[in-house]
Amino acid sequence: MVNVTASGGDGRLRLSLSGELDHHSARDGMTRIGRALDDYMPRECVIDMSGLSFMDSSGIALILRVYRRMRECGGRLLIEAPQNQPRRVLDASGIDRVVKIQDTVKGADK
Amino acid sequence: MKKENYIRLEFPSKSVNEAFARAAVACFAAQTDPTLEELSDIKTAVSEAVTNCIVHAYPQSIGKICLRAAILEDNSVEIVVKDWGRGIDDIEKAREPMFTTGGDERSGMGFTIMESFMDELRVRSAPGRGTTVTMRRKISLRGKRAG
Numbered sequence: 001m002v003n004v005t006a007s008g009g010d011g012r013l014r015l016s017l018s019g020e021l022d023h024h025s026a027r028d029g030m031t032r033i034g035r036a037l038d039d040y041m042p043r044e045c046v047i048d049m050s051g052l053s054f055m056d057s058s059g060i061a062l063i064l065r066v067y068r069r070m071r072e073c074g075g076r077l078l079i080e081a082p083q084n085q086p087r088r089v090l091d092a093s094g095i096d097r098v099v100k101i102q103d104t105v106k107g108a109d110k
Numbered sequence: 111m112k113k114e115n116y117i118r119l120e121f122p123s124k125s126v127n128e129a130f131a132r133a134a135v136a137c138f139a140a141q142t143d144p145t146l147e148e149l150s151d152i153k154t155a156v157s158e159a160v161t162n163c164i165v166h167a168y169p170q171s172i173g174k175i176c177l178r179a180a181i182l183e184d185n186s187v188e189i190v191v192k193d194w195g196r197g198i199d200d201i202e203k204a205r206e207p208m209f210t211t212g213g214d215e216r217s218g219m220g221f222t223i224m225e226s227f228m229d230e231l232r233v234r235s236a237p238g239r240g241t242t243v244t245m246r247r248k249i250s251l252r253g254k255r256a257g
């Protein structure tokens with residue numbers, strides 16, 4: 001199960017993920033993310049991973065899909081605060097060559 | 111190498127079993143007194159191998175997956191994931207980073223992740239007959255352990 005919470009506005013979208021992101025949960029996760037991208041039409045999208053306890057390569061594919069959507073409209077994607085296990089998967093995939101990864105949560109709107 | 115202990119699981123290729131499979135192996139592998147990082151690496155590799163059976167081996171149907179995990183006498187964890195599905199035509203190519211036959215829902219990084227998280231990865235496959243992935247990870251000996 002992966003949970004997606006969208007927040008933000010004014011050209012910014014924060015997607016807070018929690019739970020486990022694998023092939024089983026990815027399709028549902030992507031549907032929710034797609035809907036949030038349609039609703040907010042952000043110029044900057046932040047994927048907050050601080051609540052995500054597990055991710056495998058299905059998460060890499062999901063991030064790449066969000067990245068392509070953001071790029072199509074000239075927007076920017078950022079990954080924030082991944083826990084250790086997702087961080088190791090991100091590193092092994094080399095995705096930091098296309099998407100910036102920030103270690104801490106910055107400006108989380110509470 | 112001698113097996114100190116082992117488990118054997120069989121389950122249908124339903125995606126809901128991905129979380130079960132990796133959690134079950136992690137629970138078993140905990141006997142080797144691994145670090146959190148070692149344990150999560152094993153969990154990730156199992157998730158990759160099992161997902162490949164579900165996504166690629168049996169794309170249009172539900173088939174059988176057999177998962178074995180063993181603790182060897184050198185305190186390494188060996189994992190074997192076997193399916194009787196479609197098989198892989200060109201294993202060398204399949205193992206290349208970013209190679210995928212799965213479209214944009216896949217990234218082609220599964221084997222790369224298994225390879226970098228485990229000490230050893232072997233893939234055997236016969237087109238139309240199935241695939242067996244064998245992985246091994248040595249668990250560091252920390253302090254003294256009970257036998």
Ligand SMILES: Nc1ncnc2c1ncn2[C@@H]1O[C@H](COP(=O)(O)OP(=O)(O)OP(=O)(O)O)[C@@H](O)[C@H]1O
Nearest residue numbers: 057162166167197204210211216217218219220221
């Ligand atoms: N058990 C299997 N049965 C049949 N084909 C497989 C199997 N495992 C892997 N393959 C083939 O090898 C390719 C590469 O696998 P790999 O796990 O590296 O990437 P992927 O599954 O395509 O994407 P990702 O793992 O990033 O989601 C797959 O696209 C598929 O063609």
Ligand SMILES: [Mg+2]
Nearest residue numbers: 158162220221
């Ligand atoms: Mg894969």
